[in-house]
Every structure is written in C-alpha cells, then in structure tokens.
Amino acid sequence: MDHRSLLYFTTLIEEGSFTQAAKALYISQPSLSSAIKKIEEQVGIKLIERNTRNISLTKEGEIVYEEAKKLLNHFNYFQKETIRLKQDGPLELHIGLIESVRFWLPKVLASYTKTHPDIHIRLLEVLGLKQVETALKNYKIHLAITNQLFESDEIEMIPIYNEKLVALLPKGHALQDATNLSIHDLQDEEFIICKEGFQTRDDILNEYRKSGIRPNIHFEIERFETACALVEEGLGITIVPENYLRTPDHPSLTIKKLTDTSLSRTVYIAFIKNRYLPPVIEEFVDITKTFFKES
Structure with a gap:
C-alpha cells in the first residue's frame, strides 16, 4: 500500500461518500472505487461498509484508518522537514x-x-x-x-x-x-x-x-x-x-x-x-x- 492509496482511503472516510471524495481528489468515482477495492484486497480484510447513501468503517477499518492518518502525518512532516532542512537547516x-x-x-x-x-x-x-x-x-x-x-x-x-x-x-x-x-x-x-x-x-x-x-x-x-x-x-x-x-x-x-x-x-x-x-x-x-x- 503506497502513499496514494492511504490518501484515497482516508479522504473517502473524511468526505463520507465516493462522490465527494472523488471530487476532492480530482479523480473519477470509478477510479476511486477501484482503488479502495484494491486496498481491501491487499490487506485481506473488509474496511468499509457500503450502501446507497453513505459509507461506514468496519471495526478493522477504524484501526487501519487511524494508522493511515499517522503514516500520512509522518509523510507530510517528512516532506516539509526535508524542504526546510535544505533551505534553512x-x-x-x-x-x-x-x-x-x-x-x-x-x-x-x-x-x-x-x-x-x-x-x-x-x-x-x-x-x-x-x-x-x-x-x-x-x-x-x-x-x-x-x-x-x-x-x-x-x-x-x-x-x-x-x-x-x-x-x-x-x-x-x-x-x-x-x-x-x-x-x-x-x-x-x-x-x-x-x-x-x-x-x-x-x-x-x-x-x-x-x-x-x-x-x-x-x-x-x-x-x-x-x-x-x-x-x-x-x-x-x-x-x-x-x-x-x-x-x-x-x-x-x-x-x-x-x-x-x-x-x-x-x-x-x-x-x-x-x-x-x-x-x-x-x-x-x-x-x-x-x-x-x-x-
């Protein structure tokens, strides 16, 4: 699972729907849906419950979401820190x-x-x-x-x-x-x-x-x-x-x-x-x- 996959997954949860998440990510809804299915296949567990109106996290999905947020925060911090170190030390x-x-x-x-x-x-x-x-x-x-x-x-x-x-x-x-x-x-x-x-x-x-x-x-x-x-x-x-x-x-x-x-x-x-x-x-x-x- 790469940085983009983590971003897709967490954005979906925070936006609350595939439609809103796809708009926020500037990708098509089918592409996002395909990416989420691929993530679930990679980890081997069901992460979200889907219905016609909204989505919700499974118990396993809640844990993966929290860990994904930590990884994204760390990655964003790493990016900012390397830029700052290069410029200012x-x-x-x-x-x-x-x-x-x-x-x-x-x-x-x-x-x-x-x-x-x-x-x-x-x-x-x-x-x-x-x-x-x-x-x-x-x-x-x-x-x-x-x-x-x-x-x-x-x-x-x-x-x-x-x-x-x-x-x-x-x-x-x-x-x-x-x-x-x-x-x-x-x-x-x-x-x-x-x-x-x-x-x-x-x-x-x-x-x-x-x-x-x-x-x-x-x-x-x-x-x-x-x-x-x-x-x-x-x-x-x-x-x-x-x-x-x-x-x-x-x-x-x-x-x-x-x-x-x-x-x-x-x-x-x-x-x-x-x-x-x-x-x-x-x-x-x-x-x-x-x-x-x-x-």
Whole structure:
C-alpha cells in the first residue's frame, strides 16, 4: 500500500461518500472505487461498509484508518522537514508547556540561544493529557514539558524535577495563621481544582481519598492563573505547584504548606519514541537536564 492509496482511503472516510471524495481528489468515482477495492484486497480484510447513501468503517477499518492518518502525518512532516532542512537547516524548536515552567525556562532558553542565536522557538501552552498527546503525535510540538502521565508506549518521558503542591488562601482567611495546616483543615472549604484530564487534579483527589475525605469542589478550571484570581476574590481555596508562586504576582494571597501530606508532582520532558529529533532539539533536552542537575 503506497502513499496514494492511504490518501484515497482516508479522504473517502473524511468526505463520507465516493462522490465527494472523488471530487476532492480530482479523480473519477470509478477510479476511486477501484482503488479502495484494491486496498481491501491487499490487506485481506473488509474496511468499509457500503450502501446507497453513505459509507461506514468496519471495526478493522477504524484501526487501519487511524494508522493511515499517522503514516500520512509522518509523510507530510517528512516532506516539509526535508524542504526546510535544505533551505534553512534545523532551526526550529516547538515546545509544549505547563504554567509553572516560567520560574526556570527563561533561564534555560537564555543559555540555549547563546549557542543557537538563529533558532526560531515556538512556545505553546498545552496542559491537559489529551492536548499534550495530540500535539506530540500530530507534530505540532517536538517535545512537551509536562506533569501528565502517559499510558502510550509511543511517548518517552524523562523526569527533570519534582515540585511540591501548596495550599493557596485569600488574605484574611481564618486558616492563614495556622501553624500546621493539614489537608483535613481544607475539608469544608470551597475548593477550586483543575478540570478532568489534568494530572494535578488526579494527584490532589488521590490525596483527599487517602485522607478519607472529599473536597468541596465549587470551581473547575484549566489554568492556575484563573485559580489564583478566584482565590483573590475570596471565592474559595486551591492547591497549586509551589514553583508557580515563585514570583510575587499575587500579593493578596496566602501560601501555606500542608504538613500532613507529601503531595507533589514530577515534571517531565516528553517526546515521541523512535522519531528523529534534530540535534538542536536534543541539545535543548541536554541543557535542561544539566540545569536541574546543577541547581
């Protein structure tokens, strides 16, 4: 099965009919129908169900379609990359980020760009598990700096540091002067937490479960910035990574360590296994690892 066959098959599925797919591919409908039959003969399984109005994938066809899309994405990426390498050399670095990297990433980039002054760096905020995984697999980023835990065997994860999670209270809160603040003290507080699909949410909820209590969730958010703003307005309390609060952006907040828990998270560099990474990207990974070893 060649590139053209994959393109014909995936276009047919995405367009939903032989008529529309043939138009999109600028070929005749009989030619497309013949090509699809040839694909099914080559793989030896039925891929699509046909009727007079539309088509649908068989269970086997669903798997072949997903793999075909990956191959086409890889082929398109390969074509673009070879053209770019011929013209400019390997001068791009696309990084997916979580919020708390702001305390260290500028320092690493300052060091990195001294030896790569012409490189174009694109920083994208990718937070949830599916968002990070999709960005990696679809070539939107070369690597991700993330605390998400992936079940995919396709993704390599290099741990770079561990950070504690701390409670965040509004100024004047009844617990702000507590010497030993425990997670049990937060049981009845109106709680602000990341939405589903975020590893930090899972870590916090697991800690509550281990303590035998349930958080009183009032708000679900994506960004810690939003959580901090809600706490500042007295709309609840939250738990965030300690490193996110290294800069004094929120003077009207009280930061409290939780004394009865080791609640923390590990931050990783994640990338797709067995995918070529240009030397400039490998050098960024090495510089990042060195930064945390030395600090």
